[in-house]
Amino acid sequence: MARFFILGIIIFSIASCTTSSSEGDCTSDLCIKQQAYDKVIAVHDEVMPKLSQISDLKGRIEEQMNASVDSITVASWTALMEDLDAADEAMWVWMRQFNSDLEELPLAEVLEYLQEEQKKIDGVADMINGSIAKAEERLK
Numbered sequence: 001m002a003r004f005f006i007l008g009i010i011i012f013s014i015a016s017c018t019t020s021s022s023e024g025d026c027t028s029d030l031c032i033k034q035q036a037y038d039k040v041i042a043v044h045d046e047v048m049p050k051l052s053q054i055s056d057l058k059g060r061i062e063e064q065m066n067a068s069v070d071s072i073t074v075a076s077w078t079a080l081m082e083d084l085d086a087a088d089e090a091m092w093v094w095m096r097q098f099n100s101d102l103e104e105l106p107l108a109e110v111l112e113y114l115q116e117e118q119k120k121i122d123g124v125a126d127m128i129n130g131s132i133a134k135a136e137e138r139l140k
Contacts, residue, residue: 029107036114040121047125054084057135080138083131090124
């Protein structure tokens with residue numbers, strides 16, 4: 001019985017934080033931390049699936065490179081490939097260095113960290129989206 005009571009409190013706490021987060025009136029440190037964390041992760045979750053698109057584009061570019069005899073054309077395909085590789089690698093680097101264990105840190109420290117991570121993941125998203133757009137345009 002006590003387990004159900006504790007489980008109920010946990011679910012209520014999470015639900016109230018989620019409700020507050022979506023309404024923008026989050027007041028507890030935990031809720032504020034979670035809201036900032038969720039914002040960073042939302043960008044990650046939006047662009048992470050695009051890594052498979054990058055892989056597909058690299059395969060298509062590789063085919064074009066192999067079919068090209070002109071060194072200028074090969075160089076332009078190579079530049080696109082390098083952009084895609086850099087975007088892909090940027091995501092993996094960001095994921096490796098991202099620290100998600102922030103619960104025990106003070107609120108100000110967490111918010112400062114997540115603000116920097118937001119800038120980084122936004123940059124990664126720009127790289128991914130930009131390199132995909134250039135590659136798709138060239139492959140048309």
